[in-house]
Amino acid sequence: MSLTARTPPHRVAVSRRSALRATAGALAVLATAGCGSIALGGPEEYTPPPPGIDDIYRAELIPLLDRALAGTETVRDTAEPSAVDPALSAALTALWAALPIQRTALLTGAQQEEEIDAQDPARERSAPARLADAPADLSGLLATLVALRDLSTSAARQVSGSLARPVVAIGAHTAWIARRLEDAAELEVVSAPASSEEIVPVRDVPDTDPPSVGAQTDYFTTLEQAQQEEWYAGYLHEVLASRARDEAREDHLGLVEVHRARAEELERFAEEDGARVIPRQAVYPLPGGTLDAQLTGQLPSLLATGLMIDHIALTGAAPFERRPLSIAAALAEAERLAP
Known part of the structure; x- marks a missing residue:
C-alpha cells in the first residue's frame, strides 16, 4: 500500500489551466509596465544606434550645400546678363556645376540608393531653389560659402579618413571659388580660413560609432x-x-x-x-x-x-591630431590659385 496520496486527474487539469492563466497575466503586466511590446515568437523591435560623428557632419554639410546651390541659381537667374562681369559669370557657372558633385560625394551608399529609388539621384536642381533660407544675393551667397568652408574645415579634423578627404577637398574648392566671386564682384566680405592652430575639435564624438583613420x-x-x-x-x-x-x-x-x-x-x-x-x-x-x-x-x-x-x-x-597643418595648407593653396 502506497503512503503517498495520488492527485485526482480532474485536479491536475485545473492546476495546469491556472498556471497558463497566471503566465498570460504576468506577460500582460510586463507589457503594461513599460517593458515595451512583446511579440511571442517574433523579433524585438529594432532601435537604430545614435549617429556617429561622420553622420553628424554629413547631416550639417548636405543642407548647407543645398543652400549654396539654391543661392547660386538665384544669383544667376536674377542678374541682368548685360551687367554681369564675365569673370563673375564664369565663377557662378563653375560653382553651379561643382555643388551637386560635392553633395553626391558626401552621401553614403544607402543614401545614394534611396535617392536612386526615388528617381532623384542628385536632387533635382529646382528643389534647392524652394529652400526658404537660401541666399538671395551675392553677399548672402558668399556668407553661405564661408560657412560651408568653415564647416568643412571642422569636419575634416574629426571625421573618418575616407570622409575627410572629400570634405577637405570641398573646403578647398569653396575657399577658391569664394575668393574668385569676391574679386570678380569687387567685394571684401570673405574672411580668412582658419589657421592650423585654430583647427580644433568642435563636436563631441559619440562612443557608439567612432571615426576611423587610414592605414x-x-x-x-x-x-x-x-x-x-x-x-x-x-x-x-x-x-x-x-x-x-x-x-x-x-x-x-x-x-x-x-x-x-x-x-x-x-x-x-x-x-x-x-x-x-x-x-x-x-x-x-x-x-x-x-x-x-x-x-x-x-x-x-x-x-x-x-x-x-x-x-x-x-x-x-x-591621424586626427596631425590633420590641422594639411587642412590649413590645402585651403591656403586653394586661395592662392584664386587670382
Missing part, C-alpha cells in the same frame, strides 16, 4: 610626399625671388618661409611617428632644366595646385 602605410607615403614637395616649393620660390623685384620679390620670399616652416613641421611628424624623414637639399633640379618666361609665370600656380592635392591626400591618411 599607416598610406599615412607614411603621403607624409613623405608632402615633405618633399614643401621643400621643393620653398627652393623654387627662392629661385623666383632672385628673378623678381620689389613687391613680387617679397611675395616669393614670404612663400619661401611658409613652405620651409611646413616642411619642418612635417619632418617633426615623421620623426615622432616613425615615418621616413625627407631632409632639405641644397639644390633641386629646375622643371625642364631651365626657367623661361612662360614657365616662370606658370610655376606659382603649378606649385600651389600640386601642394593642395598633396595636403588633401595627407588629410585623409593622417
Whole structure:
C-alpha cells in the first residue's frame, strides 16, 4: 500500500489551466509596465544606434550645400546678363556645376540608393531653389560659402579618413571659388580660413560609432610626399625671388618661409611617428632644366595646385591630431590659385 496520496486527474487539469492563466497575466503586466511590446515568437523591435560623428557632419554639410546651390541659381537667374562681369559669370557657372558633385560625394551608399529609388539621384536642381533660407544675393551667397568652408574645415579634423578627404577637398574648392566671386564682384566680405592652430575639435564624438583613420602605410607615403614637395616649393620660390623685384620679390620670399616652416613641421611628424624623414637639399633640379618666361609665370600656380592635392591626400591618411597643418595648407593653396 502506497503512503503517498495520488492527485485526482480532474485536479491536475485545473492546476495546469491556472498556471497558463497566471503566465498570460504576468506577460500582460510586463507589457503594461513599460517593458515595451512583446511579440511571442517574433523579433524585438529594432532601435537604430545614435549617429556617429561622420553622420553628424554629413547631416550639417548636405543642407548647407543645398543652400549654396539654391543661392547660386538665384544669383544667376536674377542678374541682368548685360551687367554681369564675365569673370563673375564664369565663377557662378563653375560653382553651379561643382555643388551637386560635392553633395553626391558626401552621401553614403544607402543614401545614394534611396535617392536612386526615388528617381532623384542628385536632387533635382529646382528643389534647392524652394529652400526658404537660401541666399538671395551675392553677399548672402558668399556668407553661405564661408560657412560651408568653415564647416568643412571642422569636419575634416574629426571625421573618418575616407570622409575627410572629400570634405577637405570641398573646403578647398569653396575657399577658391569664394575668393574668385569676391574679386570678380569687387567685394571684401570673405574672411580668412582658419589657421592650423585654430583647427580644433568642435563636436563631441559619440562612443557608439567612432571615426576611423587610414592605414599607416598610406599615412607614411603621403607624409613623405608632402615633405618633399614643401621643400621643393620653398627652393623654387627662392629661385623666383632672385628673378623678381620689389613687391613680387617679397611675395616669393614670404612663400619661401611658409613652405620651409611646413616642411619642418612635417619632418617633426615623421620623426615622432616613425615615418621616413625627407631632409632639405641644397639644390633641386629646375622643371625642364631651365626657367623661361612662360614657365616662370606658370610655376606659382603649378606649385600651389600640386601642394593642395598633396595636403588633401595627407588629410585623409593622417591621424586626427596631425590633420590641422594639411587642412590649413590645402585651403591656403586653394586661395592662392584664386587670382
